[in-house]
Amino acid sequence: MLSRTHKWLIVASSIVVIALAGVGVYAYERYYRGPSDSVLVGTWQIEDGCIDCTNLIALKPNHSVIGFSDSIAGENQLDYHGRWYAGGQVLVIHYDTPEEAQSIVMRILDTHPEVIRVRWSGHEMRLMRSSRMPPQASNQSLQSTAGRSDN
Numbered sequence: 001m002l003s004r005t006h007k008w009l010i011v012a013s014s015i016v017v018i019a020l021a022g023v024g025v026y027a028y029e030r031y032y033r034g035p036s037d038s039v040l041v042g043t044w045q046i047e048d049g050c051i052d053c054t055n056l057i058a059l060k061p062n063h064s065v066i067g068f069s070d071s072i073a074g075e076n077q078l079d080y081h082g083r084w085y086a087g088g089q090v091l092v093i094h095y096d097t098p099e100e101a102q103s104i105v106m107r108i109l110d111t112h113p114e115v116i117r118v119r120w121s122g123h124e125m126r127l128m129r130s131s132r133m134p135p136q137a138s139n140q141s142l143q144s145t146a147g148r149s150d151n
Contacts (some may be wrong), residue, residue: 037061039111040086043134044127057093057127058134059084065093066134076135091118 002010046055053071060066067079082095086108093104106118116127 037063037086039113040084040091040116043130043132044116045130045132047126047128048123055079056130056132056134065095067093067095068134078135 040059041061043056043058046057048055053069055067055069058066058068063083063085064081065084066081069077069079071077080095080097082093085092085094089108091106091108093106095102095104104120106120109117109119109124111117114129118125118127
């Protein structure tokens with residue numbers, strides 16, 4: 001049979017273990033788990049110091065991405081399309097253009113509903129939420145096809 005001291009020691013140890021587990025879960029959620037996909041979905045303007053241009057990316061809920069820009073050459077220029085993935089503190093955008101296929105890897109530093117701070121190629125940048133819509137696809141391979149009708 002256990003003495004009263006042993007019983008209190010077991011209860012106290014259990015409380016300490018539960019408290020440490022809570023601190024561990026909190027630390028993981030706060031510092032190591034990345035944002036959910038819903039935070040990232042939308043159109044983002046990249047503040048990268050370009051004076052005569054505006055670069056934007058549209059992250060869709062189905063994990064497709066469209067990169068477009070405004071510059072002296074014109075507005076709503078389709079730059080690329082591809083797929084995006086997020087996990088932990090990393091956002092990866094993989095795209096294909098007729099010239100190249102590339103993956104952009106960004107480390108997510110901080111997220112807010114209207115601003116995401118990232119480190120991209122060694123530089124800290126901000127992605128600002130934008131109400132802009134991406135341009136329609138400029139060639140047949142990028143356009144969605146109409147569904148079959150049952151006539």
